[in-house]
Structures are given as structure tokens and as C-alpha cells.
Amino acid sequence: MLWARGLRKEFGDKVAVDDVSFTLNPGELFGFLGPNGAGKTTTIRMLVGLLRPTRGEIQVAGVDLLRQPVEAKRKLGYLPDKPMVHDKLTGREFLRFMAHLYDVRGGVGPNAEEWLQQFDLTDVADNLISTYSHGMKQKIGLIGQLIHEPQVLLLDEPTVGLDPKSARTLRNVLNGLCDRGVTVLISTHQLQTAELMCHRVGIMDRGKIVAIGSVAELQARYHTESNLEDLFLRLTEAAEDHHV
Ligand SMILES: Nc1ncnc2c1ncn2[C@@H]1O[C@H](COP(=O)(O)OP(=O)(O)OP(=O)(O)O)[C@@H](O)[C@H]1O
Structure with a gap:
């Protein structure tokens, strides 16, 4: 479960995130959408403890992130x-490093070899990461974040740079995690991917969440059968025209 209440972030005079609240359930795949500069990355960086909110509260699987940051980050x-x-490590060394960092008992474990295989990285797992493409770095980075079996997983633009097979593998891996009760948030500009993958989406615009729900719920709320792309454009453009 990932819970946020009244999140706000100011950079000087600029309010990047303004009173954002939501609750994401165990096993939920949540799509975090919004135009460039809407405040998605700033929100995510607060949710993972990299940026201190100006105001607001965050709980990760019931643990208060601001009061118990180490426990929450586990x-x-x-x-x-x-x-x-880490460019100077090989793929397998990086995974061992991540297991050590998170103090995973028994080290990397058999799942990692399975993920390496699923993501077509087995043959390059002993090569230096500096020789990897952007997509390969994304994939080894993701496996590194799965080693400690997190209950909440946040991915910023995870499909950028992935080839179609890897993108499908990612969808399968994320669905498998959700089936095991993991809460997954992905931010993306790929609305068709979001419509295909996500149980619910949240649309952010100018620092605020302007809509949240399943695509079917949003269609019912706005009396339309439009797809997510049309809904997204309508909601964010309407906000620009100050009609919402
Ligand atoms: N460190 C910072 N200092 C000042 N302003 C910042 C800082 N980080 C972000 N901002 C501003 O906050 C707003 C939100 O930025 P953010 O990166 O969160 O948007 P985003 O929704 O992730 O955008 P994109 O889809 O383009 O990645 C933008 O106006 C940005 O310029």
C-alpha cells in the first residue's frame, strides 16, 4: 500500500506539487500520467524519500516515510x-551489490537468474554495465530493484528505450508482482500502454491531480466513451482553459 496526504513541494516561488493525496492498494498497478512539467517526477521523488515535501505525509506499506525513512525505504x-x-560493475556484480545494499539474506537468489533470462540479459550478465545500451541499463536497474522483494515499486518512464519484447516482458513481470500483492506505480506518456496495463490512472496537471480512477470510471464520470488519450487531452486542455 502507498498512501499520500496533502503533498506539496515548493521550489522557491514555484509550487511544483500542490495538495496531492491518494491511496494505492496492494496488488494495484497505477499509471501516473500528466503533461511535461506537471509534477510527476517531483511527486515520485518525494514518495521514495529523495526529496523532502514542503508539507504532507507519506506511508509505505503502513510505515511513515518521513518518520521512519530507513524502514520505509526497505x-x-x-x-x-x-x-x-554502476558502469564499472558487471550486471551480476551489480545485482550482488544491490543484494548486499539491502542486506538480503542468502544474496541474489534464483529469481535474479530467471529475470536475467526473461529480459535477455543472461549472455551479457558478466559484461561491464558501461557496455550496455540504455534499454539494457533500464532492465538491469529494474532487476536490481526487485532483489529485496519490495512491497511498493515506483517506475519513472520504465518503457522508454525498451524494445517490444522487453516491454512485453516488463508488463508480464509487473503483472506477476501485482498478483503477489505488490503495489506498482508507473509514470508514463504512453497512454495506450497505460490503458492496457493499469488498473487505475491518476492524471496530474500543474501540480494537482485532476482525475483518478479506472478508465471505465473516468469514462462514466465524464459521460464519454473516449479512450484514455482523448480523456487525457480533454482533462488537461480543459484545465488550461480554466473550465475544470
Ligand atoms: N529542482 C527544481 N528546482 C526548481 N524547479 C523544479 C525543480 N524540479 C522540478 N522543478 C519544476 O517543477 C515542475 C514539475 O517538474 P517535474 O519534473 O516534476 O514534472 P514531470 O511531470 O515529471 O515532467 P516530465 O513529464 O517532463 O518529466 C516543473 O515546472 C519543473 O520545472
Whole structure:
């Protein structure tokens, strides 16, 4: 479960995130959408404890992130849009490093080899990460975030740079995690992917959540059968025209 109440972030005079609240359930795949500069990354960086909110509260699987940051971060996995991987390690060394970092008993475990295989990385797992493409770095970065079996996983633009097969593998891996009760948040501009994958979406615009729900719920709320792309454009453009 991931819970946020009244999140706000100011950068000087600029309010990047304004009174954002939501509850994501165990096993839920949540799509976090919004135009450029809407405040998605800023919100995510607060949710994973990299940026201190100006105001607001966050709980990760019932643990208060601001009061018990270490315990909360143990329950979190986070893949930024530019993967945080170590170029001077090989893929397998990186996974061992991540297991050590999170104090995983028994080290990397058999799941990692399975993920390496699923993501077509087995043959390059002993090569230096500096030789990997962007998509390969994304994939090894993601596996590194799964080693400690987080209860909440946040992925910023995870499908950028992935080939179609890897994108499908990612969807399968995320669905499998949700089936096991993990809460997954992905931010994306790929609305068709979001419509295909996500149980619910939240649309952010100018620092605020302007709509939240399943695509069917949003269609019912706005009396339309439009797809997510049309709904997204209508809601964010309407906000621009100050009609919402
Ligand atoms: N460190 C910072 N200092 C000042 N302003 C910032 C800082 N980080 C973000 N902002 C501003 O906050 C707003 C939200 O940015 P953010 O990166 O969260 O948007 P986003 O929704 O992730 O956008 P994108 O889809 O383009 O990645 C933007 O106006 C941005 O310029």
C-alpha cells in the first residue's frame, strides 16, 4: 500500500506539487500520467524519500516515510528515468551489490537468474554495465530493484528505450508482482500502454491531480466513451482553459 496526504513541494516561488493525496492498494498497478512539467517526477521523488515535501505525509506499506525513512525505504523499489547503475560493475556484480545494499539474506537468489533470462540479459550478465545500451541499463536497474522483494515499486518512464519484447516482458513481470500483492506505480506518456496495463490512472496537471480512477470510471464520470488519450487531452486542455 502507498498512501499520500496533502503533498506539496515548493521550489522557491514555484509550487511544483500542490495538495496531492491518494491511496494505492496492494496488488494495484497505477499509471501516473500528466503533461511535461506537471509534477510527476517531483511527486515520485518525494514518495521514495529523495526529496523532502514542503508539507504532507507519506506511508509505505503502513510505515511513515518521513518518520521512519530507513524502514520505509526497505519496502520500496524505485527505478528513475535515468537508471542508477554502476558502469564499472558487471550486471551480476551489480545485482550482488544491490543484494548486499539491502542486506538480503542468502544474496541474489534464483529469481535474479530467471529475470536475467526473461529480459535477455543472461549472455551479457558478466559484461561491464558501461557496455550496455540504455534499454539494457533500464532492465538491469529494474532487476536490481526487485532483489529485496519490495512491497511498493515506483517506475519513472520504465518503457522508454525498451524494445517490444522487453516491454512485453516488463508488463508480464509487473503483472506477476501485482498478483503477489505488490503495489506498482508507473509514470508514463504512453497512454495506450497505460490503458492496457493499469488498473487505475491518476492524471496530474500543474501540480494537482485532476482525475483518478479506472478508465471505465473516468469514462462514466465524464459521460464519454473516449479512450484514455482523448480523456487525457480533454482533462488537461480543459484545465488550461480554466473550465475544470
Ligand atoms: N529542482 C527544481 N528546482 C526548481 N524547479 C523544479 C525543480 N524540479 C522540478 N522543478 C519544476 O517543477 C515542475 C514539475 O517538474 P517535474 O519534473 O516534476 O514534472 P514531470 O511531470 O515529471 O515532467 P516530465 O513529464 O517532463 O518529466 C516543473 O515546472 C519543473 O520545472
